[in-house]
Amino acid sequence: MKIIIPATIHQGNQEALKQLMRDWSSCVRYAYQRIHKEKRTGNAIKVSCKTLYMKKLNQRYIADAVLKAQAINKDHVIFGGRKRWRDMIAGLLPKKEWQEARDSELYSRGDRTKKGNPNIRILNTPDGYKLRVGLPGPREFLVFDLYIPEGRKNNKKDYKELLDLYGDCYDVRINNKAGKFQVSIGIDIPDVKPIYMCSNGAIGIDTNPNGLAVVELDIAS
Numbered sequence: 001m002k003i004i005i006p007a008t009i010h011q012g013n014q015e016a017l018k019q020l021m022r023d024w025s026s027c028v029r030y031a032y033q034r035i036h037k038e039k040r041t042g043n044a045i046k047v048s049c050k051t052l053y054m055k056k057l058n059q060r061y062i063a064d065a066v067l068k069a070q071a072i073n074k075d076h077v078i079f080g081g082r083k084r085w086r087d088m089i090a091g092l093l094p095k096k097e098w099q100e101a102r103d104s105e106l107y108s109r110g111d112r113t114k115k116g117n118p119n120i121r122i123l124n125t126p127d128g129y130k131l132r133v134g135l136p137g138p139r140e141f142l143v144f145d146l147y148i149p150e151g152r153k154n155n156k157k158d159y160k161e162l163l164d165l166y167g168d169c170y171d172v173r174i175n176n177k178a179g180k181f182q183v184s185i186g187i188d189i190p191d192v193k194p195i196y197m198c199s200n201g202a203i204g205i206d207t208n209p210n211g212l213a214v215v216e217l218d219i220a221s
Helices: 014-036 043-053 059-070 082-089 095-102 159-166
Strands: 002-010 105-108 120-125 128-134 141-147 170-177 180-188 202-208 211-217
Touching: 002 128, 002 159, 014 043, 014 059, 014 105, 014 141, 014 170, 043 059, 059 105, 082 095, 120 170, 159 180
Parallel strands: none
Antiparallel strands: 002 141, 002 180, 105 170, 120 128, 128 141, 170 180, 202 211
16 A cells, blocks of 8 residues: 655755756656657657756656656646646746746655665654755755654554655655645555454444444354
8 A cells, every 4th residue: 555645845955956856857848759759669768868868867867757758648738737838828927937837846766675765865864854865966965854744643653653664665756836845755555454353253233324233243162
């Protein structure tokens, strides 16, 4: 079972993050054009993207951008939204705002062999959770304060506990919405199979609008 942990990031070099998001979003659009206009498939899409983006993105970012483009099944897509595009053309929306909406995402898949996520890593430090975002250069990172809410209720483990337990592989998606950086962390939790044991008997309950029926069954030793 996959659950999504919502979070936000604060402090840090937000302008550098915006540039990385612009480059990644641009790579998604470029890959989309190679797929739908040039009919490229498989590894040929990545090869084409690497030629243009290897100085801006590492191979994993490019692979994830291609994956996002491959998931778009429509042949005619206006990135950033059709309504925003029309508003911008009509002079109702500044071009900069439309571009920010178009370039507002960064995504990285998790990798269990890399202990979490090699590009966007969550760090549990004495000063709290941090989000470390990898840049194209070797050993170059952006670091942000990561706020994770308590989340789940009803005596279930909260988001931080779930992340600590199942954080060996997690996807991270960052979205910039009106200057606020929202983070979605996807983790897989193993399904727990129910175990039915009737060695001590069983109780059945049937509820209806006009009554309640209870049946108790003892198991003979």
